[in-house]
Amino acid sequence: MTELLPYRPELVAPGAADAPWQATVLVADLPAGSLRRVSFGDLDVLLAHTSAGIVAVDDRCPHMAAPLSIGELDGCVVACPLHSGRFDLLSAEAANMPNTGGLRPDGTYSPVWTAPGREQKLDLPSKKADARRLTRVRRFRYYPVRVSAHGLIEVRIPA
Numbered sequence: 001m002t003e004l005l006p007y008r009p010e011l012v013a014p015g016a017a018d019a020p021w022q023a024t025v026l027v028a029d030l031p032a033g034s035l036r037r038v039s040f041g042d043l044d045v046l047l048a049h050t051s052a053g054i055v056a057v058d059d060r061c062p063h064m065a066a067p068l069s070i071g072e073l074d075g076c077v078v079a080c081p082l083h084s085g086r087f088d089l090l091s092a093e094a095a096n097m098p099n100t101g102g103l104r105p106d107g108t109y110s111p112v113w114t115a116p117g118r119e120q121k122l123d124l125p126s127k128k129a130d131a132r133r134l135t136r137v138r139r140f141r142y143y144p145v146r147v148s149a150h151g152l153i154e155v156r157i158p159a
Contacts, residue, residue, distance in 0.1 A: 002147045003053035013141035015158030024153045037069035040157045050076040056143040056155045063098045092139045103136040
């Protein structure tokens with residue numbers, strides 16, 4: 001039996017808890033360690049077969065919306081292809097802040113990444129620097145997942 005990744009119920013996407021089930025792909029087509037984008041209208045959902053099970057979240061990096069489906073999965077942590085952020089799909093927390101810095105979900109600031117042993121990079125005043133300082137890393141929005149008797153991964157997608 002295929003396991004489903006447990007997630008915090010308060011992070012379920014609005015309207016998804018009671019939404020109809022939508023068929024996506026066969027479990028056999030999502031091998032362990034893989035990522036896949038499935039789209040429902042203008043909603044892109046990431047299916048990830050993590051080491052703890054299958055999960056469905058928005059296919060957008062919580063930092064600046066890059067598609068995570070073209071990133072990399074290591075256990076339960078998905079890496080964004082854009083700014084090297086790493087996000088834990090099990091805890092919904094940033095495992096590694098993006099190298100551009102920004103606000104964590106709790107509002108604390110993480111500076112621009114600097115290589116170990118180097119002097120901290122200056123973030124001189126500018127609109128780009130302001131944008132970095134005000135970009136908040138969001139938590140994932142989860143979509144309930146189940147596997148049908150026929151081996152199809154189904155996801156609850158709000159209308």
